Amino acid sequence: MPIRFEDRTARFEGACTVEEAIPLAEWLGAVDDARLDLGACTGLHTALLQVLLTAGRPIAVPPEDAFLKGWVMPVLGKR
Template identity: 80%
Template sequence: MPIHFDDRTARFEGACTVEEAIPLAEWLCAAEKPRLDLGGCTSLHTALLQVLLAAGKPIAVPPQGAFLRDWVMPALGDAHPA
């Protein structure tokens, strides 16, 4: 799985695909004070972007790749430690 979930943190790694959208949405609803770590994410399916936008949770660790960092993070409100 490209997204690894624990009690408080979802770690995105590699190419994160559409199959992760429902598990991410369910985890965001269930997790108390969720922490999102996109540091290892190399690509993000638009379904996941929509889930993140709808959730409105801060991104604790921004992605390193230029496209995600420069184009996607501004839409998510930049990185703010959770």
């Protein structure tokens, strides 16, 4: 699974697909002070982006991927 849920941290790895949107939304709703680690993420489905935007949680570890860093992180930072 491209998103691993560990305690209070969700680690995004590789290409994260639409199938992870509902588990991510449920996890974010259940975990206080969730930590989001996008460091190893190489692709983020728009459904996941919508979940992250709605949740309004800060990104603890930004992605290394150039596209995500340059185009997605500025959007996530403007919540």
